[in-house]
Amino acid sequence: MKITIHRGTNQIGGCVTEIESNGYRVFIDYGEQLPGAPVNELKPLEGLNYGDVSKSALFFTHYHGDHIGKMTEASADMPVYIGKTALEILNCLESRLAYIPDPIESGKHKQIVERLKTIKTFEPLQKITIGGISVTPLFVDHSAFDAYMFIVEADNLRILHTGDFRGHGFRSKGLFPTLRTYARNIDYIISEGSNIQRTDATSKTEQELQRDFINDFRKYKYNFVLVSSTNIDRIFSLYHAAIVAKRCFVCDSYQAEIMKIVSENHKQYSSFYNIDFEQKSDPAGRFFEINRPFSFNGNLKPYLERHGFCMLIRANEALKPLLAQYSTSTDFKVSYSMWKGYLDKSNSAFSPSLYNFIMPYPDCDMHTSGHADVETLRTVFDTVKPKHGIIPIHTEAPENFQKVFPNQKIIRLRDRQVYEV
Template identity: 35%
Template sequence: MKIIVHRGIDQIGGCITEISTVKARILIDLGQNLPNGEGVVDDDLASHEAIESITQGVDAVFYTHYHGDHLGLFHYVPDNVRQYIGKVAKRVALCKHRQLSYIKGREQQSKEEIAKLEGMGELSPGQTITVGDIKITPFFVSHSAYDAYMFLIEADGKRMLHTGDFRGHGYLSKGLLPTIEKLILSQGKVDFLITEGTMLSRLGEKVMSENELQRKAGEIMTRYKNVFVMCSSTDVERIATFYASNKRLKYRPLVCDHFQKNILEIFTKSAGEHTPLFRFDEAYDFNPTNTKLLDWMEDKGFCMFVRATDKFKDYYQALASRLDPNETILIYSMWKEYINDNSKHAVQRYIDFVSMFPYMETLHTSGHASADCLAKVCNLVNPVLGIIPIHSENSASYKNLPINEHLQQIIITSSNSTGHVEIRINQSL
């Protein structure tokens, strides 16, 4: 058996992991490299030719979630290679790519993307899919993308747990450790743990829980009448935080555009069936010509989800003359480096957008596991043969985590063989 980390050993995003036997080959994620601050993506694999080469002989691709750094190269995959993603994740991705199809000059690319997504197989938690002699079982995890999964992969008498991206401080995180203990470890030991390490570069950073973030959001909304929120449009837990905070302030409408409303409807019909926290039944589609809605917003205040686009600049300008600047704020709920002028990750359109608002507060928590959570997962899984860290800027720093001493000795960041398994780590691609 072979485990090949094609990409991801010392970079965040662009993840591609291969697991193969003499009878079958699968890939976990086919992610595109993250863009730079100008939105430009430098990725040698972003072509039909490159993906045809890397997927040659591959039987199936399994996606942990719908973020571009895990899913982004899906539309280059040849039709003879089966692709799988979560059932709800598929609907969210389709909604996003249908929205992108309205961009001038992108029609043909979007058509191809939508066709590929529509043809994907659907994953459900706990339901095993067999590809040749490889068994893949998805288990639900909390992340800043809803319907995200870790995968238990069983092949050649070995068991591997690929965590994908996950966290331990979200509303949906309480099932993380029990799932590993009761549904995975109860069936046998895990030989290899392939896991993310996004937060390794921020070992000393205190991670706020989503519950705490909701409390702070409520305090801000109490102080300000007119609240704009800039956050991920597809992060159900973050959206729920602001929706719940706004709902406590009676008679204030929750406002968004048509795309966001479609996303809310997807979440309401899926996650909302399990808990009222994710039921977004009272959201209003903003239209600058809807004077009744405008009058209501001016009178009672509001919470409005926005994105850094020309459309939302126009929406803000349409509202600005009706709003008291001293009662108006933007809550920025994304990674702070995007609006840091001195950061290599700075996004100028984000910086320009947030500068329009009279007041701005940053209120965010990561979609990724804290150092403490990573250590708890490593110690609980206690893999027999190795820990392979991916999705980290410096995977070797895994040894700095408070994990059991014997686990520190089996962290794998370079190619080798162990337990009759060949492990190949590509340093860059």
């Protein structure tokens, strides 16, 4: 078996992993680099975008752009897999992005929408075989919904590829039971390490963050929350926080469509995703869709102002007049529920438009990471006990792994290095 990290040994995002056995190849993720990252072009990848692809397959751990962004460059003749709900959410997101004004960007997203029509889906624990290689998806909690780790087996070796995951989300309870049950006799772990630099920080749980939101929603009436439209558990958490604080819930119809996909597919498993989208009389959690020009018209305005609301927003010029209307009120709060790196001028992912949008509202940070903290990584490694070592990916500090986990064998690869095991 050969393991190659084509990109991602030394950076977050843009990861591509290949596991090859007897001419068969499984690729895991084929993402774009994060915006602003130093350019690190991929070389042509045999069996993925040229040459014989008849013995190849591509698996996506989840729908974030740094994992799926280059999917249209994969040969159209090879099978590509992702989780079922993940596919529906991604299709909804990409269909929307296909209409943004920038013709180059919208063209890319149109191509992705076309490619998505041919993608296959898998269920958790469904073993898929590509020649002598098998791939088994294990469900994990991440800031993308319907995300997976993979167990890849070939040549009597078992690899655990973690994808992006965390231990402090609403659906993290299953992490260690799942690993104890299915990730036995693992030879190598290919592990994400987004938070490896923050050695002493344990992440706030989603439950703790939700309690903070409930307190805010009780305190303020006009709550505006800037959150990624596909950070599903955060969004449902905000909905439930609005119910507890007896506030209405407001979002646009695109966001409502995403929520309906999740609700349809998952409400039978968890009441967390069971939302009454019909407008019931009780203002607590009452669901409203509001679209451009984002004004509360007619009877809606006094109703929402009387009961208070949580409204999901994006950094959109069209929303500024609405925020301006409420900004002088002491009952007004804007919360920024996304990664702080976008607002940090020293970070390569700095977003001027987001920064300018949020700048008038200091002390608005209301977020917790989508990635495992160091303690969670440690417990994963101690639970799985890989026989031969851990290969860091999706990290800006792979050198920290050995310092932080001195009892584990850390195998540091370079991008494109072929590691024969």
